[in-house]
Amino acid sequence: MISDIFKTTNLPLWAVFVLILSAGFLANLFLNRYKPGLRSIPGPFLASFTNLWRLIDVARGRHQDTLINLHRKYKSKLVRIGPNAVSVADPDAVRIIYGLKTGFSKTDFYKVQQNLSEGRPLENLFNTLRDDFHAAIRRPVANAYSLTSLLRYEPFVDTTSQFFLQRLDDLYASTGRVCDLGTWLQYYAFDVIGEMTFSKRLGFLETANDVGGIIADLEWRLTYFAWCGQMPFLDKFLVKSPIAVRLVPTNNVVRFTLGQVNERLAHPSDRQDFLGIFLKAKEEFPEVVNDRQVTSYSTTNVFAGSDTTAISLRSAIYHLLKDPPKLRKLVAEIDEVVGDRDCVQQPISFAEASKMPYLQAVIKEAMRIHPAVGLLIERYVPPAGCEIAGTWLPGGTKVGINPWVLHRNKEVYGQDADVFRPERWLEAEPERLKVMERSFLAFGSGSRTCIGRHISMLEMTKVIPQLLWAFEFELENPKATWDLRNYWFVRQTGLRVFIRRRKYGLSEQSH
Numbered sequence: 001m002i003s004d005i006f007k008t009t010n011l012p013l014w015a016v017f018v019l020i021l022s023a024g025f026l027a028n029l030f031l032n033r034y035k036p037g038l039r040s041i042p043g044p045f046l047a048s049f050t051n052l053w054r055l056i057d058v059a060r061g062r063h064q065d066t067l068i069n070l071h072r073k074y075k076s077k078l079v080r081i082g083p084n085a086v087s088v089a090d091p092d093a094v095r096i097i098y099g100l101k102t103g104f105s106k107t108d109f110y111k112v113q114q115n116l117s118e119g120r121p122l123e124n125l126f127n128t129l130r131d132d133f134h135a136a137i138r139r140p141v142a143n144a145y146s147l148t149s150l151l152r153y154e155p156f157v158d159t160t161s162q163f164f165l166q167r168l169d170d171l172y173a174s175t176g177r178v179c180d181l182g183t184w185l186q187y188y189a190f191d192v193i194g195e196m197t198f199s200k201r202l203g204f205l206e207t208a209n210d211v212g213g214i215i216a217d218l219e220w221r222l223t224y225f226a227w228c229g230q231m232p233f234l235d236k237f238l239v240k241s242p243i244a245v246r247l248v249p250t251n252n253v254v255r256f257t258l259g260q261v262n263e264r265l266a267h268p269s270d271r272q273d274f275l276g277i278f279l280k281a282k283e284e285f286p287e288v289v290n291d292r293q294v295t296s297y298s299t300t301n302v303f304a305g306s307d308t309t310a311i312s313l314r315s316a317i318y319h320l321l322k323d324p325p326k327l328r329k330l331v332a333e334i335d336e337v338v339g340d341r342d343c344v345q346q347p348i349s350f351a352e353a354s355k356m357p358y359l360q361a362v363i364k365e366a367m368r369i370h371p372a373v374g375l376l377i378e379r380y381v382p383p384a385g386c387e388i389a390g391t392w393l394p395g396g397t398k399v400g401i402n403p404w405v406l407h408r409n410k411e412v413y414g415q416d417a418d419v420f421r422p423e424r425w426l427e428a429e430p431e432r433l434k435v436m437e438r439s440f441l442a443f444g445s446g447s448r449t450c451i452g453r454h455i456s457m458l459e460m461t462k463v464i465p466q467l468l469w470a471f472e473f474e475l476e477n478p479k480a481t482w483d484l485r486n487y488w489f490v491r492q493t494g495l496r497v498f499i500r501r502r503k504y505g506l507s508e509q510s511h
């Protein structure tokens with residue numbers, strides 16, 4: 001056949017190949033564009049041909065805004081953002097896509113996130129695609145993350161918070177220097193998770209520095225996940241290519257946690273921190289938990305639990321500082337609960353904080369208006385296909401909800417959905433509240449929901465009142481807005497403040 005074309009056209013062989021390749025490429029684009037089940041879903045024209053559209057848009061760092069605008073522009077619950085990818089904005093779809101036993105599984109976007117350890121991808125709770133493996137590794141440790149286990153971690157949070165406040169007082173309240181509070185909240189979040197996981201602060205607050213380059217490493221890694229995750233086959237040619245694997249067989253964060261695990265193994269102790277629990281799980285479930293799995297659990301704590309918590313803390317503080325009446329309302333609630341005691345020496349307990357309605361509403365609203373995760377929480381439609389928002393989608397389609405899109409849905413949260421207003425959580429009628437709760441995806445939803453959500457709520461509900469009790473914060477430039485960059489997590493920069501003592505040092509003053 002090829003030789004016939006060659007003879008009749010007198011074309012050189014290479015030109016025939018180029019022609020055939022071009023025809024194949026064009027046919028592929030055409031098939032992408034007119035893929036059954038997806039061809040009638042509105043979306044950017046280019047996106048229906050190639051995932052490059054998605055990759056480029058994600059690389060620009062404001063993908064959450066693009067999706068919010070696209071859903072509003074097309075007035076559609078479904079927007080096609082790739083030849084085989086659909087963004088969904090429908091509260092009723094939450095249960096379908098993320099519900100227990102609905103058969104939707106994580107996509108190869110998560111495979112890219114499997115960091116290398118000794119040359120092999122390290123599957124963990126967060127990034128595994130295999131539901132049976134996920135259930136097997138979740139069972140031995142689930143209890144350690146439950147609400148009832150929280151009391152165990154409160155002292156870890158308290159000691160780190162006290163040190164955090166002392167550092168802010170020494171370096172900023174006492175000197176009048178401007179403080180990059182956003183960065184300090186990140187140091188705090190890393191040190192708390194270090195305390196809880198390894199019984200030691202990782203040294204961020206102490207050194208006021210990026211210890212071991214972990215923050216920088218996570219930053220580039222998240223960027224890589226976000227970009228490469230839009231065209232996951234590229235991973236095999238980049239970080240997981242044979243040459244790259246040989247050059248960097250174990251990545252930085254894994255190496256760091258491996259060091260902590262090895263140190264504990266060399267000096268065994270009966271500490272009830274997460275590492276202690278993971279090592280106990282190794283004894284109780286030897287068929288599932290080996291040394292590699294212990295490292296995997298520990299790495300996940302550091303990876304999934306630090307940046308996300310810092311982002312949510314920043315959101316709460318920033319939005320309060322931008323809206324002084326709301327800040328005053330929260331401070332009044334804190335003062336009432338704390339009374340005469342020193343809130344640094346005797347912090348608000350989790351039990352007390354859980355009964356502070358405005359504080360709870362502020363945290364929830366901070367995570368609604370600025371959820372940490374800023375890309376689709378992607379899943380594959382099961383092989384039999386499925387109807388979502390009135391459209392039948394074929395098996396294997398990538399679907400997902402971007403929390404930013406559902407959180408800004410005006411039908412769910414009202415016409416002021418773009419505004420920070422904690423009161424909405426306190427005023428909503430029970431039926432409306434149910435829909436708002438169902439659409440709240442800051443911690444994901446269903447079978448793969450965040451295992452660390454109680455831990456982060458523990459941190460946030462304790463440290464926010466302590467900070468606001470101890471200090472007054474003032475934005476360096478009250479009119480400026482901060483900068484956002486979405487690389488899987490939507491990280492903020494520019495939360496720069498002046499700090500003044502409010503009640504910090506109360507016990508010293510009374511002596």
Ligand code: HEM
Binds near residue numbers: 442
């Ligand atoms: C405010 C803080 C946090 C936010 C916003 C957050 C957000 C999320 C989200 C959206 C997911 C679902 C991801 C998906 O379905 O693809 C998730 C899963 C997960 N998170 Fe968190 N997270 C936070 C804190 C933590 C903490 C403190 C830890 C650990 C100590 C943690 C560990 C995990 C793990 C292990 C998973 C995977 C769970 C599974 O699939 O079984 N997270 N998180």
